Amino acid sequence: MVFFCSPKDYVCSDAPVCATPSVLEVAATLGHNATLVCPFSANPAVLAVRWVQVTNSTPLQQTFSYVPHLAIKKVRRQDLGRYECWGRNAVGEQAQPCKIDLVAPGN
Numbered sequence: 001m002v003f004f005c006s007p008k009d010y011v012c013s014d015a016p017v018c019a020t021p022s023v024l025e026v027a028a029t030l031g032h033n034a035t036l037v038c039p040f041s042a043n044p045a046v047l048a049v050r051w052v053q054v055t056n057s058t059p060l061q062q063t064f065s066y067v068p069h070l071a072i073k074k075v076r077r078q079d080l081g082r083y084e085c086w087g088r089n090a091v092g093e094q095a096q097p098c099k100i101d102l103v104a105p106g107n
Contacts (some may be wrong), residue, residue: 016087017043018098023082027105028075036070036100038085046087052097054082072102080104 019041028034038049051063051070063070068087072079084097 009029012070013043015092016040016046016089016094018094018096019027020098023099023101024029025101026070026076028080028102030075030077031056032075034072034075034079034083034102036067036083036102038070038087038098038100040068040085040087040094040098042087042091042094044089045092048088050086050088050093052084053079054084075102082100 017040018090019039024039026034026036036051038051040046046068047066049065050067051065070083070085080102083100083102085095085100086094088094
């Protein structure tokens with residue numbers, strides 16, 4: 001983790017970190033829209049977000065965004081699974097990703 005405190009104004013800055021220690025689970029009905037939100041904490045605010053869809057530890061898709069959410073339209077079976085996100089701010093990039101599992105209801 002990158003961390004910096006200014007003695008002048010006692011304001012501390014740090015690279016983003018995941019605000020939840022465990023894997024988040026989001027239920028999504030096939031054919032409906034779903035939104036994943038990357039639960040990071042950062043100061044200053046996050047400027048960019050990197051999303052990766054992972055299946056069996058193999059990245060399938062990588063997306064870059066300036067907002068902390070990923071919209072999935074008309075969820076298909078191949079959209080289900082693990083997603084990881086990293087935030088980046090003026091201090092640096094998140095060292096460990098936040099992890100979100102997109103699952104069908106009842107699974």
